[in-house]
Amino acid sequence: MARTLPSKQRRRRSAGVSISMVVPAVLIYAALLVVPVIYAFYYSFTEYNGFPTRVPEFIGLENYRTVFGSDDMTGTMVITAVVAVVGAVAVNVAALGLALLLKRTDRFNTFGRVVMFYPHVLSALVVGFLWQAILGPQGVVNTMLEKVGTDSLPFLSDPDWALWSMILVIVWSLFGVQLILYLAGLQAVPEDLLEAAKLDGAGRWQTFRAVTWPSLASTVTVAVITSGISLLKTYDVVVSLTGGGPAGSTKTLAYTILAVSFPQRDIGLASAQAVLLILAAAVLSLTVLFLRRRAENDAESIG
Amino acid sequence: MKKTLTSAAALRVTFVTLASLCMLVPMYLLVVNAFKSQREILSNPFTLDLGTATFQHLADAWNNPGFSILKGYGTTLALVLCVNALAMVVCAPAAYVLARTPKLVSRLLLFFFIAGMFIPTQVILVPVIFVLRAVGLMGTMPGLVLFMTATTIPFTLFVFFGYIRVLPRSLDEAAAIDGAGKYYTLWRIIVPLMRPIIATVFILNALSVWNDFASPQMILGPGSDVYTVTTGVYAAVGQYSTDYTKVFPTLLLAVIPILVIIVVMQRHVMSGLAAGAVKG
Numbered sequence: 001m002a003r004t005l006p007s008k009q010r011r012r013r014s015a016g017v018s019i020s021m022v023v024p025a026v027l028i029y030a031a032l033l034v035v036p037v038i039y040a041f042y043y044s045f046t047e048y049n050g051f052p053t054r055v056p057e058f059i060g061l062e063n064y065r066t067v068f069g070s071d072d073m074t075g076t077m078v079i080t081a082v083v084a085v086v087g088a089v090a091v092n093v094a095a096l097g098l099a100l101l102l103k104r105t106d107r108f109n110t111f112g113r114v115v116m117f118y119p120h121v122l123s124a125l126v127v128g129f130l131w132q133a134i135l136g137p138q139g140v141v142n143t144m145l146e147k148v149g150t151d152s153l154p155f156l157s158d159p160d161w162a163l164w165s166m167i168l169v170i171v172w173s174l175f176g177v178q179l180i181l182y183l184a185g186l187q188a189v190p191e192d193l194l195e196a197a198k199l200d201g202a203g204r205w206q207t208f209r210a211v212t213w214p215s216l217a218s219t220v221t222v223a224v225i226t227s228g229i230s231l232l233k234t235y236d237v238v239v240s241l242t243g244g245g246p247a248g249s250t251k252t253l254a255y256t257i258l259a260v261s262f263p264q265r266d267i268g269l270a271s272a273q274a275v276l277l278i279l280a281a282a283v284l285s286l287t288v289l290f291l292r293r294r295a296e297n298d299a300e301s302i303g
Numbered sequence: 304m305k306k307t308l309t310s311a312a313a314l315r316v317t318f319v320t321l322a323s324l325c326m327l328v329p330m331y332l333l334v335v336n337a338f339k340s341q342r343e344i345l346s347n348p349f350t351l352d353l354g355t356a357t358f359q360h361l362a363d364a365w366n367n368p369g370f371s372i373l374k375g376y377g378t379t380l381a382l383v384l385c386v387n388a389l390a391m392v393v394c395a396p397a398a399y400v401l402a403r404t405p406k407l408v409s410r411l412l413l414f415f416f417i418a419g420m421f422i423p424t425q426v427i428l429v430p431v432i433f434v435l436r437a438v439g440l441m442g443t444m445p446g447l448v449l450f451m452t453a454t455t456i457p458f459t460l461f462v463f464f465g466y467i468r469v470l471p472r473s474l475d476e477a478a479a480i481d482g483a484g485k486y487y488t489l490w491r492i493i494v495p496l497m498r499p500i501i502a503t504v505f506i507l508n509a510l511s512v513w514n515d516f517a518s519p520q521m522i523l524g525p526g527s528d529v530y531t532v533t534t535g536v537y538a539a540v541g542q543y544s545t546d547y548t549k550v551f552p553t554l555l556l557a558v559i560p561i562l563v564i565i566v567v568m569q570r571h572v573m574s575g576l577a578a579g580a581v582k583g
Contacts (some may be wrong), residue, residue: 021485021486022401022412024393024396025338025456027453028449028452028453029456031422031453032452033419033454036427036431037422037427037428037577039430039433070404090342096471098319101318101319102319108319112323115327116322117569118565121561122508122558123536123557124516125514125536126536129536129554130332132544133426134332136545138545193341218357223371229421232423233423234532235425235516240537240540256423257429258426258428262429262521267429269427271430273426274426274429274430275428278422
């Protein structure tokens with residue numbers, strides 16, 4: 001099919017084809033992800049109740065002042081931060097620890113991996129309802145405690161307990177994914193280095209510090225970022241496990257946006273909260289990436 | 304020396320067994336209590352008396368007039384298939400072009416897409432509602448499909464990009480010499496080679512779409528009668544969370560299909576997850 005088009009025209013046509021291949025993805029992505037983010041920024045500086053007939057009224061930083069000014073909302077942010085930080089640490093420690101235990105592929109370990117992983121395929125909403133039936137005032141655990149003659153425990157009815165119960169439930173349901181990540185990462189740890197360490201008489205801990213941990217660096221980065229971001233937007237579990245209570249002790253930022261500010265038609269405030277979460281996610285990712293790059297540079301200067 | 308080794312192994316096995324128990328007990332409770340009356344659940348949550356076990360509560364949950372779980376499966380499955388199909392149809396060409404044009408523009412575009420991975424999609428649902436309302440898709444399945452597709456595009460595109468980049472360019476050149484256009488080359492030559500990565504992406508996107516609660520809840524809204532599995536469970540269990548004869552059977556029905564799929568396909572799911580996530 002020898003076409004006799006001048007090369008310039010042909011190149012232009014080929015560029016046109018390329019553009020037509022990229023445009024659909026750009027359109028959907030931009031319209032429903034990028035534009036909403038821009039809108040969130042814009043609305044966050046306005047007072048707006050969401051009615052189509054009303055024009056958002058520009059009020060500057062007022063919404064942010066409200067967010068940082070009210071104890072209720074700073075409390076929400078502290079709770080979100082606690083969930084994200086404590087949760088991410090717990091998830092990753094549990095996942096890495098179990099990955100080291102389940103590293104060998106035998107039948108027992110394969111079974112263990114599936115068992116650790118399965119909660120991830122349940123929706124967080126279902127997980128929350130299930131654990132509510134287990135930890136609630138009339139739930140399974142308290143029934144059993146009463147049976148053995150002990151007082152019941154306020155897993156979900158005491159503000160302090162509720163937050164830790166919720167983090168426990170989140171860790172239970174999430175660490176399986178990170179476990180798979182770490183198992184994949186462990187396969188990339190060079191076998192000869194491990195053997196060399198053994199021959200040199202290094203103990204388990206020394207081997208881990210000197211060989212396994214450095215080889216896992218990129219896996220750790222990915223695992224921490226992904227778990228941190230998914231914990232930042234904790235919403236479903238709150239809805240089904242605690243409903244934000246008792247006394248707002250489990251109200252995360254995502255929950256406040258979708259279940260409090262939005263239903264109250266406080267679009268400006270909801271947007272300001274959304275912007276803060278987006279910034280937190282960006283800062284978290286950039287920090288982890290930056291730390292990793294520095295660690296890599298250090299490693300290079302040593303090696 | 305030998306002795307310490309075996310005791311370490313025994314410790315490992317004990318620990319893993321205990322951890323496995325912790326993981327499995329909630330599921331065990333969910334299964335056995337779906338067959339019991341409220342009184343039995345409250346008095347003996349751990350045991351199942353086969354003499355009094357009944358399918359009545361499961362049947363009631365199945366026939367719940369407010370939420371048909373069968374319809375819920377159907378809606379969610381349709382959602383999973385549509386979102387995956389659309390995401391792949393738009394991402395494969397885009398990833399192909401970006402992977403084959405080593406120019407600054409395509410680097411920037413790729414970065415633009417990857418940045419989307421760090422947007423906590425649930426929290427931009429409020430402005431998304433206004434965008435969808437402006438184009439008349441708020442409260443509709445097409446609107447929900449489009450939004451969920453948008454949220455899967457960054458990951459899908461990035462993983463496709465990584466995969467296509469290592470496919471030899473000589474394939475394209477051979478096709479071009481034979482007179483094939485770019486679209487033909489993509490769908491007839493590149494996409495068939497992408498089967499493994501398509502399977503991975505399909506599984507991961509399917510999991511996240513199946514389990515999503517916030518998006519269908521906010522976009523479909525309580526006014527519409529369309530329930531996904533998650534929003535239906537919320538409607539059916541939300542207010543009755545102390546009536547365990549509603550909670551356990553409904554939850555069991557909600558998780559059965561996905562658990563069956565996971566047990567049957569566990570190897571693919573887990574290896575796919577590892578492959579996809581390490582690349583991400």
